Amino acid sequence: MLLRILFFLGCLLSFALCSEDFYKLLGLKKDASEREIKKAYRSLSKKFHPDKNPGNDEAHHKFVAVAEAYEVLIDEEMRRIYDQYGHEGIEQHKRGGGRQQQHHDPFDLFSRFFGGSGHFGGHQGERHGPNMEVRVSLPLRDFYNGRTTEFTVEKQAICSACEGSGSADGHVDHCDMCGGRGMVIKRQQLAPGLFQQVQTNCDKCGGRGKVIKNPCPVCQGSRVVREPETHELHVEKGMPDGVRITYQNEADESPDWVAGDLIVHLVESEPVLGEQEHERTDGTFFRRRGNDLFWREVLSLREAWMGDWTRNLTHLDGHIVQLSRKRGEVIQPGTVEVVKGEGMPVWHQQLPDGVDEEWGNLNVEYVVVLPDQMEKGMEKEFWAVWEKWRKKKAVNLDEDRGRPKAKGHDEL
Ligand SMILES: [Zn+2]
Numbered sequence: 253m254l255l256r257i258l259f260f261l262g263c264l265l266s267f268a269l270c271s272e273d274f275y276k277l278l279g280l281k282k283d284a285s286e287r288e289i290k291k292a293y294r295s296l297s298k299k300f301h302p303d304k305n306p307g308n309d310e311a312h313h314k315f316v317a318v319a320e321a322y323e324v325l326i327d328e329e330m331r332r333i334y335d336q337y338g339h340e341g342i343e344q345h346k347r348g349g350g351r352q353q354q355h356h357d358p359f360d361l362f363s364r365f366f367g368g369s370g371h372f373g374g375h376q377g378e379r380h381g382p383n384m385e386v387r388v389s390l391p392l393r394d395f396y397n398g399r400t401t402e403f404t405v406e407k408q409a410i411c412s413a414c415e416g417s418g419s420a421d422g423h424v425d426h427c428d429m430c431g432g433r434g435m436v437i438k439r440q441q442l443a444p445g446l447f448q449q450v451q452t453n454c455d456k457c458g459g460r461g462k463v464i465k466n467p468c469p470v471c472q473g474s475r476v477v478r479e480p481e482t483h484e485l486h487v488e489k490g491m492p493d494g495v496r497i498t499y500q501n502e503a504d505e506s507p508d509w510v511a512g513d514l515i516v517h518l519v520e521s522e523p524v525l526g527e528q529e530h531e532r533t534d535g536t537f538f539r540r541r542g543n544d545l546f547w548r549e550v551l552s553l554r555e556a557w558m559g560d561w562t563r564n565l566t567h568l569d570g571h572i573v574q575l576s577r578k579r580g581e582v583i584q585p586g587t588v589e590v591v592k593g594e595g596m597p598v599w600h601q602q603l604p605d606g607v608d609e610e611w612g613n614l615n616v617e618y619v620v621v622l623p624d625q626m627e628k629g630m631e632k633e634f635w636a637v638w639e640k641w642r643k644k645k646a647v648n649l650d651e652d653r654g655r656p657k658a659k660g661h662d663e664l
């Protein structure tokens with residue numbers, strides 16, 4: 253028995269600890285406006301919805317708690333009681349037969365905000381709104397390093413002022429013209445004595461079958477508003493250019509349907525040399541093909557021919573990839589050097605089983621630039637060197653290629 257009492261007390265205690273401050277829960281200040289409360293509910297209830305967090309009890313609890321907090325704070329009387337007496341006051345108020353709360357089911361509340369049955373998909377026969385596509389472009393650097401950022405889309409949302417009823421006072425009446433059917437039968441005279449009956453949309457209610465005497469001042473009775481919504485975007489290391497990321501049920505909302513999906517089309521933007529240090533790397537101008545990166549490195553004639561040079565390439569995360577040749581190492585123009593493992597990280601979804609990480613290659617193409625001008629003295633010296641050595645060790649390029657002998661084509 254004692255054990256049971258202790259257990260019961262423990263439950264009570266944990267319940268008390270769990271009842272987080274309503275304002276804190278919704279991320280609001282004490283003087284939050286009605287609009288702010290609604291906005292907080294909208295974003296948090298979507299975030300914690302059980303359909304989006306399958307098997308996550310904590311999210312489920314939060315979903316219920318957010319609905320509870322909303323219903324208290326949105327009701328003037330309840331909010332006053334809560335501000336004064338806290339959770340205990342609310343409990344007492346409920347027990348004392350105060351005004352009955354209208355909404356106990358958090359899914360009910362959810363559906364008033366987002367249409368449908370309060371669930372995301374999975375319910376047969378429920379109408380789905382159209383999907384929405386947006387393009388978000390980000391620099392290659394973000395595909396290499398991964399990044400969490402935000403983007404904003406403008407979309408149609410259920411008017412939170414009237415909760416999608418379109419009415420300022422919550423009253424929606426059946427249209428008396430069409431009897432709520434939205435359609436009326438009209439008689440049209442085609443010729444004297446010849447009539448035709450046609451069914452048309454009711455003029456009075458616009459075919460909706462309902463009329464609102466006091467339209468909501470925010471949406472003018474249309475039940476929806478256009479507003480910007482900001483989403484978090486997780487760019488994962490190595491995500492392919494053009495990848496599609498789906499945000500379930502985040503497309504246009506309407507009281508008549510369950511919102512479709514918002515699909516983000518993530519593409520690589522044109523490289524621009526940025527202002528900040530980390531935006532000013534050589535990597536900014538790497539080109540990507542799949543998991544490989546490409547870069548063109550320019551060498552002078554001396555470097556290509558004589559060797560003895562070093563280049564420090566700053567990669568997309570700022571680390572250095574060193575390219576170099578010792579004296580005497582020749583590089584032919586157009587040579588491609590493959591630097592293993594310095595390409596893009598392979599996206600986790602494309603990694604072979606049992607492999608944690610893997611990188612593509614960096615392909616460096618060497619371009620050799622010849623001097624188009626030389627100082628006179630220098631030119632003379634070079635010329636003398638050529639003359640001396642071509643007499644001793646001439647190579648005939650034509651002969652090497654199997655072409656007939658011709659004069660004047662010998663070269664060192
Ligand atoms: Zn409205």
Ligand SMILES: [Zn+2]
Pocket residue numbers: 427428429430431432433434435454455456457458459460461462
């Ligand atoms: Zn009507």
